[in-house]
Amino acid sequence: MSKPKRLGVSILAVLLALSIALTGCGSKSTETKATDSTQSTAKEILIGSIHPMTGSMAYEGTAITNAEQIAVEAINAAGGIKSLGGAKIKLLVGDSQGLPDKAASEAQRLIREGAVALTGTYTSSSAVTATQEAEKVQVPFVITVAATTNIMQRGFKYSFRIQPNADAFCEDFLSYMKALKTPDIKTVALVHENSLFGTYFADYVKKNIDKAGLTVIGTIPYAANTGTLDSEVTKLSGLKPDLVVGTGYYQDQSLLMKTIKSRNLKFKGIVGIANGAFSDPKLIKDLGQDAEGIMDVNYRWNPKNSKTDQVLKNYQTKFNATMSSHAMYGYTAIQVIADALERAKSTDKVQLRDALASTNFTNHILPQGAIKFDDKGENINAAAVLLQIQNGKQVIVYPEQFAQAKPIFPTPK
Amino acid sequence: MTGVAILQATVDGLLMGGVYAVTAVGLTLIFGVMEIVNFAHGALMMLGMYITYWLCTLFGINPYLTIPISVVVLFSIGFLIQRYLLNQIIKAPQHNQLLLTLGIMLFIENLALFLWTPDTRSIQIPGLEKSIMLGELAINKPKLFAFVIALVVTVILYIILRKTTLGRAIRATSQEREGACLVGIKVRNINAVAFGIGAACAGVAGSIILPFFFASPTVGGVFLLRSFVVAILGGLGNFWGALVAGLIIGLSESLSGLFLSGSWNDLVIYGIFILVLFLRPTGLFGGGQVSGSH
Numbered sequence: 001m002s003k004p005k006r007l008g009v010s011i012l013a014v015l016l017a018l019s020i021a022l023t024g025c026g027s028k029s030t031e032t033k034a035t036d037s038t039q040s041t042a043k044e045i046l047i048g049s050i051h052p053m054t055g056s057m058a059y060e061g062t063a064i065t066n067a068e069q070i071a072v073e074a075i076n077a078a079g080g081i082k083s084l085g086g087a088k089i090k091l092l093v094g095d096s097q098g099l100p101d102k103a104a105s106e107a108q109r110l111i112r113e114g115a116v117a118l119t120g121t122y123t124s125s126s127a128v129t130a131t132q133e134a135e136k137v138q139v140p141f142v143i144t145v146a147a148t149t150n151i152m153q154r155g156f157k158y159s160f161r162i163q164p165n166a167d168a169f170c171e172d173f174l175s176y177m178k179a180l181k182t183p184d185i186k187t188v189a190l191v192h193e194n195s196l197f198g199t200y201f202a203d204y205v206k207k208n209i210d211k212a213g214l215t216v217i218g219t220i221p222y223a224a225n226t227g228t229l230d231s232e233v234t235k236l237s238g239l240k241p242d243l244v245v246g247t248g249y250y251q252d253q254s255l256l257m258k259t260i261k262s263r264n265l266k267f268k269g270i271v272g273i274a275n276g277a278f279s280d281p282k283l284i285k286d287l288g289q290d291a292e293g294i295m296d297v298n299y300r301w302n303p304k305n306s307k308t309d310q311v312l313k314n315y316q317t318k319f320n321a322t323m324s325s326h327a328m329y330g331y332t333a334i335q336v337i338a339d340a341l342e343r344a345k346s347t348d349k350v351q352l353r354d355a356l357a358s359t360n361f362t363n364h365i366l367p368q369g370a371i372k373f374d375d376k377g378e379n380i381n382a383a384a385v386l387l388q389i390q391n392g393k394q395v396i397v398y399p400e401q402f403a404q405a406k407p408i409f410p411t412p413k
Numbered sequence: 414m415t416g417v418a419i420l421q422a423t424v425d426g427l428l429m430g431g432v433y434a435v436t437a438v439g440l441t442l443i444f445g446v447m448e449i450v451n452f453a454h455g456a457l458m459m460l461g462m463y464i465t466y467w468l469c470t471l472f473g474i475n476p477y478l479t480i481p482i483s484v485v486v487l488f489s490i491g492f493l494i495q496r497y498l499l500n501q502i503i504k505a506p507q508h509n510q511l512l513l514t515l516g517i518m519l520f521i522e523n524l525a526l527f528l529w530t531p532d533t534r535s536i537q538i539p540g541l542e543k544s545i546m547l548g549e550l551a552i553n554k555p556k557l558f559a560f561v562i563a564l565v566v567t568v569i570l571y572i573i574l575r576k577t578t579l580g581r582a583i584r585a586t587s588q589e590r591e592g593a594c595l596v597g598i599k600v601r602n603i604n605a606v607a608f609g610i611g612a613a614c615a616g617v618a619g620s621i622i623l624p625f626f627f628a629s630p631t632v633g634g635v636f637l638l639r640s641f642v643v644a645i646l647g648g649l650g651n652f653w654g655a656l657v658a659g660l661i662i663g664l665s666e667s668l669s670g671l672f673l674s675g676s677w678n679d680l681v682i683y684g685i686f687i688l689v690l691f692l693r694p695t696g697l698f699g700g701g702q703v704s705g706s707h
Contacts, residue, residue: 054523056631058531194676222675227432227626227635230425230553231670238418251533251627258535258625262544263551286535286627290542 045081045089045347047072047337048110049330050120050130051144052098056225059250060276060326061122064144065093067327068119070314071334081338083345089338096121100129107133107141116347117142119333122326124148124196131159140353142337144329147274148200152376158353160373162336162366163299163329164382166274170204172384173273173297176398177212177243180386180409185268187217189241191232191256193248194221201247201273217241224252233259242268242410246275253277254286261290268410272296279387279394281322293411295388300396301328302367303404311365332364336371339363367402417549422671423664424552430663431560432622436636437643437655438567439614445650446587446607448507449499452514454640455633456521457612461487461619462628463529469536469623476536476624477558483616491612496605503604518633525630533627541624555624562621566614567656573610583607587650642686648699658697661685 049068051061072089080086092115094106103126107118111133117140121127127146134141135156143151143161147169152161164172190205192198199221206216218239220232233256236244244260244267246253254277257270270293272278278296301308301323311331315323323331336359341347344355361371368381386398390405397407436458443451461483468479494517502509544551574580585593586603594600618636619628626632643662647654662682669681689697 054526054531056629056634058526058630059533062531220674222670223678225635226675226678227639228425228429228666229675230429231422231667232675234418234421234425234671238415251629254533254535255626259553262542262553264543264546282532286533286537288537 043085043087045084045087045341046092046110046113046115047089047334048092048094048107048113048115048118048120050094050096050103050106050110050118050126051122051330052126053093053095055098056251057098057122057249060145060324061096061098063321063324063327064122064330065091066319067315067323067330068144068334070311070318071331071338074314075334075338081341083342084347089334091334094120096123096126096130098123098126100125103127104129104133106130111137111139115139116341116349116352117337119144119330119337121146124151127151131156134158138349138353140337140340140349140356142333142356144333145326148196152378156377157357158349160336160356160359160377160379162332162371162379162382164384165378166200167204168382169274169297169384170201170208171211172386173205173245173271174208174212176297176386177214177271180398180407181213182410185242185410186214187241188214188243188245189218189220189236189239190216191220191222191236191244191246191248193224193252195224197249198224198247205245205273214243222248222252224249226252226255229256229259232256233263233265236260237263237265244270246270246272246278249276250280250282251277254283257283257287257290257294261287266411270294270411272298274298274384278389279325281324281394284389284392284394291389292391293389293408295386295397295407295409296394297384297386298325299328299382300325300367300385300387300394300402301365302402303396304402305365307363308365328365332366332371335364336361367396418671419668421550422667424550425556426664426667427660428553428556428560428663429667430660431563431656432556432618432659433636433639433643433663434656434659435559435563435566435614435621436618436640437647437659438563438570438652439611439618440640441644441647441649441652441655442570442614443608443611444644446583447495447499447503447604449510449514449608450507450641451608451611452511452637453494453518453521454611454615455635455637456518456525457487457491457615457633458619458622458636459525459628459630459633460490460521461616462623462632463525463534463619464616465620465623466534466536466628469538470534476538476620477562480562480617480620483620484613487616488609488613491615492605492609494612495608496601499608500601500604522630522633529630531630533629533632535627536623538624553625555621559621559625562617563656563659566617567652570610570614570652579606639682642682646686646689646696648696651696651698654696654698 051064072091076088080088096103103121107130121130122145124146131141135158141159147166149165149167190202192202275296277283279298284291339361340355344351368383374380385396387394388397395404396402440454464483465476465479468474469476541554544553582598643658647658666678
């Protein structure tokens, strides 16, 4: 190769290597202003968001960030934070890539860039690390989505969680099943992804299944990133449980449903717990008629609240998609932080933290009473609801005060 | 375990094995000819998936009829990548070339993320959703078609490599590059063609996997590691080897999923992988050159 060509190639190789290294070091946030002050200015308050914007969970992470954006715009349009002179909120978008160490480095970066509070992270493992970073420097962190209970049991004073934690989910599942099951429903098979998320839920349900008056006859773990679930479904067809209970992410649980339906297997009920697929409207597009009847114990917006429609419509207009339940927590997290800012009348981290701790927020679209945090930072009134896919839509079927339809359970023959 | 369950797992494993084989065949060809480990293989397969997805969704074309288009497009992309990117550093140490294919993979995946969003996409073809039932045995239709097409692809590759002048040139280049150059074979073009064929195989793999799986920018990662295991197990450069190894891996995965649990699949597969390599370091049929023979 000639000298100039070799030089050109070396430069090309170095550039490529650099770009690989840089993409590995966290991404550029889409809306960041170069500020050399370490505090938000009085006119603009920065709130950080740490979710997977790239990688296999980019779909969910982007949805949550989108909803946060809508909340920010709504609050700014209504006059911003009035107790701080009408200061506007600005969202700093970070990308965790779904990785715990990236989530931590993004937390550090956003704090450096002046965020007064952080939100995140969609996966429990990322929440553990990101909240730790925030706690180190006493920056309040409001968790949008992250389920495992251990996150809030480390004695942190600056972490708050709005969604129901894993234990609350499982308790709701058990009590809803107890209330709704018919005498011919006795056995359960658990099919779960085998990381911390799925395993925790499966273990809790197995240990406490008596509360629902059922028995677990099989537990089938699998790796979330698998290309096939054939053997798992073969096991299910051998076990012949009354109920199939699934916990996992979108790709794997929808693959599970596809495989079950392709073999024409019928069960008395298919119920998810915090299932990444069953409550997602995309499942109906992917499975079509086969999605009918699938249930999920999950969080959802309150359909009986008049404000809900407005938020859903905003999201639909701006992003041309239905807002997901995860995204709802993005919206709510921003609302809660804004409310705390109003009461704190300051962006000082200790005062903001104290304001968050004494939250008593009712202007939300969740199916629960007021948002109040206990001494661990958990939302004491957090609750999941039971959803079912009926006539091509997910509707709430239990508890009755939020129900949009009656549950069809067990599956009719 | 009932007999039916074992039979079911065997059938599932063989069918999936065919799919793994077709994802590995392109890899093994590329390595056999150019000794390049192509990390972008999964990303190219993803492109094949999206081509089928868009043609199916926008124009209603049957996904299996989109295979020729997938082949042509991916062949061109592969040819261009090799001719104008990889060829520049063909004399560089192996790890440099490896790094470049890694960079290409990242580029393609993030371009897909940018163009098509992270949404997982799937297609529904009426008639393909339900399996063929032989008594209690369920044969998944898309996987059956994938298996058949995998066999067809392997046969076509065999014919190309054994019976055509191009095939002879490719084999010559893989055996002895300088010698091939001396007898007048345009090695640069052969490399590009071989890479193109490898990429086309990845494209076919994507097109036949989409009917039973999902497309997403990062879907390549689901199959990439398996493809490498299958290609190396079968002997890099030997695609009957890739076929056999694919079936072995598919069966192992399926049976371990049945008798143990899904979490053990990787353990079992890599265990077998290590064992075979320990006994036969070049893989089951390996010899280090592109070969259609056992």
